[in-house]
Amino acid sequence: VSTATSIAQKKFDNCIMNASGVWCYDEKELLEVDKSKAASFVTKSGTLQARKGNPKPRYFETNFGSINSMGLPNQGLEYYLDFVQKIQQQNPNKTYFVSCTGFNVQEDVLLLEKVENSGFKGIVELNLSCPNVPGKPQTGYDFETVDMILKTVFENYEGLLGVKLPPYFDIVHFDQMAKILNKYPLTYVNSVNSIGNGLYIDDAQEKVVIKPKNGFGGIGGDYIKPTALANVHAFYQRLDPKIQIIGTGGIKTGRDVFEHILCGASMVQVGTALMKEGPGVFERLTHELEMIMQSKGYEKLDDFKGKLKYIE
Numbered sequence: 001v002s003t004a005t006s007i008a009q010k011k012f013d014n015c016i017m018n019a020s021g022v023w024c025y026d027e028k029e030l031l032e033v034d035k036s037k038a039a040s041f042v043t044k045s046g047t048l049q050a051r052k053g054n055p056k057p058r059y060f061e062t063n064f065g066s067i068n069s070m071g072l073p074n075q076g077l078e079y080y081l082d083f084v085q086k087i088q089q090q091n092p093n094k095t096y097f098v099s100c101t102g103f104n105v106q107e108d109v110l111l112l113e114k115v116e117n118s119g120f121k122g123i124v125e126l127n128l129s130c131p132n133v134p135g136k137p138q139t140g141y142d143f144e145t146v147d148m149i150l151k152t153v154f155e156n157y158e159g160l161l162g163v164k165l166p167p168y169f170d171i172v173h174f175d176q177m178a179k180i181l182n183k184y185p186l187t188y189v190n191s192v193n194s195i196g197n198g199l200y201i202d203d204a205q206e207k208v209v210i211k212p213k214n215g216f217g218g219i220g221g222d223y224i225k226p227t228a229l230a231n232v233h234a235f236y237q238r239l240d241p242k243i244q245i246i247g248t249g250g251i252k253t254g255r256d257v258f259e260h261i262l263c264g265a266s267m268v269q270v271g272t273a274l275m276k277e278g279p280g281v282f283e284r285l286t287h288e289l290e291m292i293m294q295s296k297g298y299e300k301l302d303d304f305k306g307k308l309k310y311i312e
């Protein structure tokens with residue numbers, strides 16, 4: 001069996017990689033993912049200037065997932081572009097992802113200009129869904145702004161571009177977002193980012209567990225898998241087939257990977273489980289997926305991708 005996949009005709013020998021924000025902050029972490037069984041890596045979302053992020057503790061693991069309010073700590077987009085250019089020379093046949101996010105459309109355009117000027121030939125992920133910058137609303141929940149950003153960005157940028165979206169919870173929102181996304185030459189849509197502004201409590205201390213935002217933070221892990229699968233499938237049902245889907249959210253076993261692909265994902269990304277287990281998680285997930293495919297007689301992803309059955 002083969003767990004290989006492709007995004008925009010770029011071939012990957014596997015369909016599992018890291019989620020932006022996890023194990024991708026600096027060269028050390030990115031090299032560890034690059035050397036693992038992961039198909040590729042995506043960097044932490046780069047901003048115009050490097051950022052320290054929110055005060056700690058800003059990440060907490062629970063039995064069922066995680067809560068974070070990192071606040072977009074990153075080395076700055078240019079750091080990630082320089083690193084990927086270096087790595088790309090050593091692995092000319094590998095396609096890498098660079099994530100970026102601006103605080104307004106002017107910054108988004110500037111970031112993508114920097115990408116083009118750097119000669120980066122991989123795939124850009126525009127993060128429209130950071131839930132933890134105090135005072136900044138989730139761009140992904142402001143549909144007019146998403147439309148305006150994509151219109152403006154695609155007037156200038158000619159490279160491969162995907163968008164990272166927050167989870168939606170209303171069928172009409174899937175319809176409205178898909179209508180907007182279908183207007184643009186997007187490479188992919190990545191669903192979902194963390195479920196914003198959850199709250200986890202330490203009962204013994206009767207206290208929150210992260211410092212920023214009085215304990216409010218993005219939720220990941222087991223808690224969000226049903227929402228992630230629904231977003232992947234809703235967009236798979238609605239988007240032009242030219243726009244592929246990356247599935248993120250609640251992946252910690254080969255079964256979770258299988259389900260995301262059954263819902264229509266061409267690639268899956270791992271966040272919380274990677275944070276807990278480290279880059280060895282990619283070998284385990286790949287093996288578990290291969291076992292499932294073997295037991296079902298599937299040889300390649302296309303044998304079951306998007307083929308979720310409904311009850312007649």
Ligand SMILES: O=C(O)c1[nH]c(=O)[nH]c(=O)c1I
Pocket residue numbers: 021045068069070071072073127129130131132133193194218
């Ligand atoms: O707080 C963060 O840095 C963060 N945390 C998330 O859960 N998703 C995001 O896109 C970001 I930019």
